[in-house]
Amino acid sequence: xxxxxxxxxxxxxxxxxxxxxxxxxxxxxxxxxxxxxxxxxxxxxxxxxxxxxxxxxxxxxxxxxxxxxxxxxxxxxxxxxxxxxxxxxxxxxxxxxxxxxxxxxxxxxxxxxxxxxxxxxxxxxxxxxxxxxxxxxxxxxxxxxxxxxxxxxxxxxxxxxxxxxxxxxxxxxxxxxxxxxxxxxxxxxxxxxxxxxxxxxxxxxxxxxxxxxxxxxxxxxxxxxxxxxxxxxxxxxxxxxxxxxxxxxxxxxxxxxxxxxxxxxxxxxxxxxxxxxxxxxxxxxxxxxxxxxxxxxxxxxxxxxxxxxxxxxxxxxxxxxxxxxxxxxxxxxxxxxxxxxxxxxxxxxxxxxxxxxxxxxxxxxxxxxxxxxxxxxxxxxxxxxxxxxxxxxxxxxxxxxxxxxxxxxxxxxxxxxxxxxxxxxxxxxxxxxxxxxxxxxxxxxxxxxxxxxxxxxxxxxxx
Numbered sequence: 169x170x171x172x173x174x175x176x177x178x179x180x181x182x183x184x185x186x187x188x189x190x191x192x193x194x195x196x197x198x199x200x201x202x203x204x205x206x207x208x209x210x211x212x213x214x215x216x217x218x219x220x221x222x223x224x225x226x227x228x229x230x231x232x233x234x235x236x237x238x239x240x241x242x243x244x245x246x247x248x249x250x251x252x253x254x255x256x257x258x259x260x261x262x263x264x265x266x267x268x269x270x271x272x273x274x275x276x277x278x279x280x281x282x283x284x285x286x287x288x289x290x291x292x293x294x295x296x297x298x299x300x301x302x303x304x305x306x307x308x309x310x311x312x313x314x315x316x317x318x319x320x321x322x323x324x325x326x327x328x329x330x331x332x333x334x335x336x337x338x339x340x341x342x343x344x345x346x347x348x349x350x351x352x353x354x355x356x357x358x359x360x361x362x363x364x365x366x367x368x369x370x371x372x373x374x375x376x377x378x379x380x381x382x383x384x385x386x387x388x389x390x391x392x393x394x395x396x397x398x399x400x401x402x403x404x405x406x407x408x409x410x411x412x413x414x415x416x417x418x419x420x421x422x423x424x425x426x427x428x429x430x431x432x433x434x435x436x437x438x439x440x441x442x443x444x445x446x447x448x449x450x451x452x453x454x455x456x457x458x459x460x461x462x463x464x465x466x467x468x469x470x471x472x473x474x475x476x477x478x479x480x481x482x483x484x485x486x487x488x489x490x491x492x493x494x495x496x497x498x499x500x501x502x503x504x505x506x507x508x509x510x511x512x513x514x515x516x517x518x519x520x521x522x523x524x525x526x527x528x529x530x531x532x533x534x535x536x537x538x539x540x541x542x543x544x545x546x547x548x549x550x551x552x553x554x555x556x557x558x559x560x561x562x563x564x565x566x567x568x569x570x571x572x573x574x575x576x577x578x579x580x581x582x583x584x585x586x587x588x589x590x591x592x593x594x595x596x597x598x599x600x601x602x603x604x605x606x607x608x609x610x611x612x613x614x615x616x617x618x619x620x621x622x623x624x625x626x627x628x629x630x631x
Contacts, residue, residue, distance in 0.1 A: 220256040224318050227253045228325025231602065232398055233333030234384045235595035238357030245356070246595045247303050253322075254310045262315035270557070270608050273550045274308050280546050281511075284539050288510035297511040304594035304601065311605035319609060323405045326602060330398025331414040334421030337383020337391065341424055344368075350383065358384065371426050373474045381424035390589050392430025393579075393596055395422040397603045399434065400575035404568040405606070423466070426475050429586040435463070437571075437578035444562040445570040490529050490586070497528045501537065508540035516592050531584035534591045551580050554604050561610050569610035576607045 227249040230237060237245040285298050311319055340349055347368025351359035358367075367382040385391035395418050402414040422430055438459050442452065467473045501508075515525035516538060528534055532551065536544030554576055561573030579600075589596040 220260050220318070221321060223249065223252045223256045224314070224321045225325040228322040228327075229329035229332075231595065231598055232326035232329025232394065233331075233336075234329070234353070234356065234358075235333075235390075235394060235599070236357065236384070236386050237353075240355075244300070244594070246598055247300060250303055250307050250310070250598060254306065257310050257314050257318075260315075260318075262313060262318070268312060268608055269553055270550070270604065271309055271312055273546065273553055274305060277543070277546045277550060278302050278305060281539050281543050284507045284543060285511060287507040289512065290510070291512060293517070294510050294512035297517070300594045301511065301597060304597040307598050308601040308605050311602065312608060316609070319605070320405065322602070323401050323606060324410070327398055327402045327406050327410065327414050327418075330395055330402070330421075331417045333384045334381075334391075334395055334398070334418050337381050337385065338417075338421050338424060340383045341379055341381045345379075347382075353384070371475060373426075373471055378426065378471055378475075380426045381421055387589075388425040389427050389429065389587050390593060390596055392422060392425045392427030392433075393583060393587075393589060394599050395425065396430050396433055396575065396579065396583065397599045400437075400572055400603065401606065404571040423469075423472060426472065427587075428476060429583045431466075431472070431476065432586075433575075433578045433582040436582050437574040438462075440562065440577055441570055441574040444559070445567060445574070446563060446565045447567065489526055493526045493528045494530070494533075496526070497533055497537070500527070504540070505536075506540050506542070508536060508538045508543065511538060513538065527588075529586065529588050531588055531590050534588045538591060551584070554607065555580055558607050561607060566611065569607075572603070572607045572610055576603055579603070 227246075230245050230249050235246050239245045239248050242248050281298065281302070285294060289295055311322065314322075343349070350367050353359065367386055369380045369382050369388050370377040371380050371388075372378075380388040381391055382388050383391065385394050399415065399418045399422060402411055402418055406414060419434075422434065425431075442455055442459060447455075515521045515527055527537060532544060532548055535547045558573035558576040561569040562577070564570065584590060590600045591597075
């Protein structure tokens with residue numbers, strides 16, 4: 169326990185005592201709410217001081233498996249856990265290191281974004297939405313200030329959560345034809361999702377409606393990003409039985425989402441890794457054959473192949489909507505270029521309003537749509553910096569760093585260009601931040617050893 173912990177405990181204890189005294193005998197709703205928050209804060213601080221590992225593991229599991237869970241009386245579980253993780257990181261600081269360029273850009277992004285709120289806020293909703301986004305984005309700073317062991321705990325827990333959430337969602341996809349079974353998680357906020365009241369999502373493939381995996385991730389496109397991050401971390405940051413079990417489960421769940429952005433991102437990441445990663449010729453040949461076999465297997469699934477190829481057809485509704493939204497982007501920003509349409513714009517929060525508005529389904533452009541051109545430029549700089557770091561990770565002999573780098577590059581090139589939940593959903597923002605932090609923190613020396621199946625015995629023996 170650091171010297172900060174007793175001081176923080178003393179401050180909170182004193183504040184809690186004063187709060188309890190002020191609220192004694194009061195029976196108003198506001199008083200009860202403040203009392204609940206005070207007790208919750210005291211409990212959370214105690215956990216952050218005494219058992220920080222539970223905070224970090226809880227954050228990873230919730231974000232990977234049940235990212236839209238709600239803690240009764242406290243709010244979105246992922247945001248509460250992220251706040252608790254920040255407090256735990258302050259109370260248990262790692263060895264001081266020089267701030268990374270990514271950290272400076274994140275701070276600048278939050279600062280510039282905060283400056284736009286007074287210009288566009290027309291209700292408290294704008295402020296609330298900004299605060300939620302700021303907490304989600306700030307997770308990058310928390311992760312980069314934590315010790316490697318603590319970060320590893322978060323990443324491992326995320327993989328476990330993604331395997332559990334993905335596996336549970338696969339079961340729901342197979343046995344729940346109405347989408348109502350998710351109501352079994354009503355105690356943590358699931359069960360009444362979207363305008364239909366269920367998480368059931370369908371896609372038209374070859375004239376037939378096919379169910380897509382959503383489950384605990386609420387929407388297939390959201391699920392695609394959560395599972396994409398989980399797949400990269402399962403391959404790069406776990407080993408042994410956990411990797412052997414989690415990787416195929418998460419991969420199968422990713423395919424079952426029928427998210428074209430997620431599936432295409434996985435394919436592009438594999439190609440980038442194969443082409444750019446430093447490895448022996450034998451290793452490259454083995455990986456190329458393995459990847460080719462996986463591609464053939466994927467293409468042999470009629471639903472998946474038809475779904476992917478439909479993207480290039482003139483009758484694809486999703487592609488047509490994206491094209492119209494892109495064409496309407498400049499007119500929609502008329503008079504709004506400097507500060508955007510606001511953090512609480514109704515179309516970004518309401519499913520029906522969003523469908524009617526058909527705003528641009530592109531993460532960088534939607535960032536401008538919400539926060540204005542300056543916010544968009546800083547966010548673009550963050551993406552560029554992340555891509556540069558990812559490329560450097562790909563060019564090292566550490567294949568685990570290469571997997572993470574390839575995934576981030578592919579996500580920026582594909583997923584963020586075709587979809588938008590990184591902007592509109594704080595939990596998805598957190599998953600994106602977890603991947604970016606993993607890329608930044610990836611060690612590149614000493615080089616990791618490739619799995620035995622792709623090692624070149626001649627080259628290895630010569631070292």
